[in-house]
Amino acid sequence: MRRIILASTSPRRRELLTQLIGDNFQVIPSAYNELMVEGLDPASRVLQHALEKGRDVAAKYPDSVIIAADTGISCGGKFLGKPAGKEDAISMLGMMSGRTVEVLTGIVVIDSENGIEESDIISTQVEMTNLSREEIIAYVKTGEPMGKAGAFAIQGLGAVLVEKIEGDFCNVVGLPLFRLSQMLKNKGVDVFGLMQADA
Numbered sequence: 001m002r003r004i005i006l007a008s009t010s011p012r013r014r015e016l017l018t019q020l021i022g023d024n025f026q027v028i029p030s031a032y033n034e035l036m037v038e039g040l041d042p043a044s045r046v047l048q049h050a051l052e053k054g055r056d057v058a059a060k061y062p063d064s065v066i067i068a069a070d071t072g073i074s075c076g077g078k079f080l081g082k083p084a085g086k087e088d089a090i091s092m093l094g095m096m097s098g099r100t101v102e103v104l105t106g107i108v109v110i111d112s113e114n115g116i117e118e119s120d121i122i123s124t125q126v127e128m129t130n131l132s133r134e135e136i137i138a139y140v141k142t143g144e145p146m147g148k149a150g151a152f153a154i155q156g157l158g159a160v161l162v163e164k165i166e167g168d169f170c171n172v173v174g175l176p177l178f179r180l181s182q183m184l185k186n187k188g189v190d191v192f193g194l195m196q197a198d199a
């Protein structure tokens with residue numbers, strides 16, 4: 001079975017990929033600095049970041065299947081990434097309060113044996129509830145917003161902020177598992193077969 005590598009530092013992405021293929025992968029973070037790409041629209045930005053992360057690891061690990069992703073929020077066309085600190089998190093959540101935002105994940109699967117890349121941008125519409133400043137400050141004080149695009153975690157306490165979504169839930173967390181399963185199949189990775197081996 002080909003070596004599968006998740007090019008990510010995200011514990012959430014690791015958990016999501018485990019849901020799909022068990023422990024049949026290695027985690028090797030990319031050395032790519034996400035700050036390097038500027039001036040792109042939100043969708044192009046997450047795609048470019050995902051591609052750069054995947055290519056960085058693919059160059060170091062031949063004969064593998066490399067998975068990389070990048071998630072951001074488009075709020076009225078403005079890109080929101082991970083908050084720089086508590087004040088930034090408060091500002092982001094205030095901006096999103098009562099609005100429908102677009103969570104965008106750029107996803108890439110690279111066959112580092114032949115260099116063939118497959119990539120996509122998956123969008124989930126997320127309707128945020130109205131939040132008072134007191135609620136926002138209380139949520140930020142839990143610490144959950146840090147390290148999360150848009151300063152919330154839908155899979156955690158952040159569920160309280162989300163009235164409804166339209167699209168893939170896993171995509172909001174950080175890996176669009178349905179689309180990823182299709183991309184892995186195109187690279188000869190049979191997720192059902194892998195999980196049978198683990199059963």
Ligand SMILES: Cc1cn([C@H]2C[C@H](O)[C@@H](COP(=O)(O)OP(=O)(O)OP(=O)(O)O)O2)c(=O)[nH]c1=O
Nearest residue numbers: 008009010012070071148149153154172173174
């Ligand atoms: C919107 C949202 C994001 N997130 C997290 C997933 C990602 O870890 C993070 C998105 O930021 P990213 O910059 O995409 O990912 P990362 O820096 O955490 O990890 P890496 O680049 O090494 O893959 O936000 C949630 O956990 N829940 C959510 O609801």
